[in-house]
Amino acid sequence: MRLARICCLDLDTFFVSVERLLDPSLCGRPVVVGGSKGGRGVVTSSSYEARALGVRSGMSIREATRLAPRAVFLPGHHGEYTKYSTAAREIVERFSPVVVAASIDEQYVDFHGCESLYRRAEDVDDDATILRVTRAMTQAIADELGLPSSAGVATSRSMAKVACGLAKPRGVILVPAGAEEATLAPLPVRKLPGVGPVSEQRLHRAGIETLAQLVSAPDTLLRAIFGAYATGLRRDARGEGGAELGRERPAFREHDPYGERLGSISNERTFAERSAADTESRLCGLSERVCARARSRGVRAGRVTLRLRYADFDTITRSRTITPTSEDVEVHRVVLDLYRRARTRPLPVRLVGVALSKLELDAPQLELPPFDAGDRRGRTVDLVRDKFGYDAVHLATTLSGEPRTHKRSTGPRA
DNA sequence: TCTGGGGTCCTAGGACCC
DNA sequence: TCTGGGGTCCTAGGACCC
Numbered sequence: 001m002r003l004a005r006i007c008c009l010d011l012d013t014f015f016v017s018v019e020r021l022l023d024p025s026l027c028g029r030p031v032v033v034g035g036s037k038g039g040r041g042v043v044t045s046s047s048y049e050a051r052a053l054g055v056r057s058g059m060s061i062r063e064a065t066r067l068a069p070r071a072v073f074l075p076g077h078h079g080e081y082t083k084y085s086t087a088a089r090e091i092v093e094r095f096s097p098v099v100v101a102a103s104i105d106e107q108y109v110d111f112h113g114c115e116s117l118y119r120r121a122e123d124v125d126d127d128a129t130i131l132r133v134t135r136a137m138t139q140a141i142a143d144e145l146g147l148p149s150s151a152g153v154a155t156s157r158s159m160a161k162v163a164c165g166l167a168k169p170r171g172v173i174l175v176p177a178g179a180e181e182a183t184l185a186p187l188p189v190r191k192l193p194g195v196g197p198v199s200e201q202r203l204h205r206a207g208i209e210t211l212a213q214l215v216s217a218p219d220t221l222l223r224a225i226f227g228a229y230a231t232g233l234r235r236d237a238r239g240e241g242g243a244e245l246g247r248e249r250p251a252f253r254e255h256d257p258y259g260e261r262l263g264s265i266s267n268e269r270t271f272a273e274r275s276a277a278d279t280e281s282r283l284c285g286l287s288e289r290v291c292a293r294a295r296s297r298g299v300r301a302g303r304v305t306l307r308l309r310y311a312d313f314d315t316i317t318r319s320r321t322i323t324p325t326s327e328d329v330e331v332h333r334v335v336l337d338l339y340r341r342a343r344t345r346p347l348p349v350r351l352v353g354v355a356l357s358k359l360e361l362d363a364p365q366l367e368l369p370p371f372d373a374g375d376r377r378g379r380t381v382d383l384v385r386d387k388f389g390y391d392a393v394h395l396a397t398t399l400s401g402e403p404r405t406h407k408r409s410t411g412p413r414a
Numbered sequence: 415t416c417t418g419g420g421g422t423c424c425t426a427g428g429a430c431c432c
Numbered sequence: 433t434c435t436g437g438g439g440t441c442c443t444a445g446g447a448c449c450c
Binding site: 065267 | 415416417418419420421422423424425
């Protein structure tokens with residue numbers, strides 16, 4: 001028997017909300033987080049006042065500046081967002097033991113079995129109990145953190161997410177078992193998680209606008225558009241999707257109830273025009289960074305991927321399977337080789353990235369083995385960084401090209 | 415008005431082995 | 433010598449999510 005016990009909780013305009021806690025004078029004004037006015041970059045979060053002017057997530061800051069010239073543009077305080085995200089999660093965990101963070105501002109909660117814990121005489125049924133508890137949860141987040149949030153409760157994860165979207169802003173919706181298909185049917189296809197801009201266009205070209213039409217579309221058509229996802233997507237569109245909460249984001253991996261896979265680690269950087277030598281030193285810095293992250297997670301990478309974007313936005317990737325390592329010098333050597341082979345066009349490079357994948361857990365080490373000089377170097381570097389900050393120590397190649405001001409290598413990272 | 419940065423998952427062709 | 437098929441790994445690209 002399916003019950004509406006899966007809850008999707010989303011912090012409304014999360015980055016903007018945190019900025020308003022840090023600076024209350026931003027309340028009521030159009031606010032855009034994602035970069036300084038007129039600069040390069042895209043909108044990562046915008047207030048409802050800015051959205052009313054046409055500003056959307058993912059839009060370039062330039063375009064947002066044109067639409068909302070009087071808006072406040074902020075580069076953002078990522079450390080603060082993480083703090084508030086963790087605090088919100090701790091509140092949610094008071095209401096149910098089964099919580100999975102899907103991103104910094106989105107969590108899934110499983111309320112199965114919690115009804116008896118919260119049941120009250122005034123609740124007409126168990127759905128009413130869960131709805132009341134969900135409201136109490138968003139209220140606690142508002143009271144204790146000052147953050148607005150919305151929630152959707154339904155029988156499946158996908159339906160809960162759609163319901164949460166319908167509830168925004170500051171709302172809570174419960175879609176009872178049996179009411180899913182009727183709720184979804186009139187919605188545009190794009191509302192369904194898994195339908196992005198490309199699939200939306202393809203569906204439109206096939207004359208499919210609503211989820212009701214998607215549900216009754218021929219199998220061959222859906223397979224052609226969605227491939228392996230076709231069956232699951234049709235099920236989701238009918239409100240018959242799975243109730244599993246899904247996997248944690250890597251940042252929260254240690255809480256992951258389904259977390260046997262180790263995923264990947266990547267860093268990339270877009271920059272204004274640069275010389276080739278500069279690009280190479282940037283690659284060195286990125287190699288160092290992903291390796292430091294791998295070591296802090298206790299993993300080694302069996303695969304290294306280089307990402308390269310030319311000025312015309314043509315983007316290529318080159319990867320190589322390697323003997324698993326988390327050693328900067330090893331990874332950098334591979335990255336550099338991939339880069340020199342891949343960089344065939346005479347165009348300026350606008351972005352480079354380094355990714356580590358095929359991660360495996362580090363062999364448990366009671367002490368540093370004397371024969372593995374590379375490993376020991378990496379760990380020593382990490383110890384220095386723990387004490388003096390990430391920039392306290394770098395590979396010489398990173399320093400040579402980076403116009404970095406030699407300074408503030410004092411004190412740990414904030 | 416050119417389009418960030420962190421991820422996940424699927425596809426498809428070719429190599430290689432049996 | 434030629435042909436075929438299944439399984440698996442490697443690699444590059446692309447859709448999607450937040």
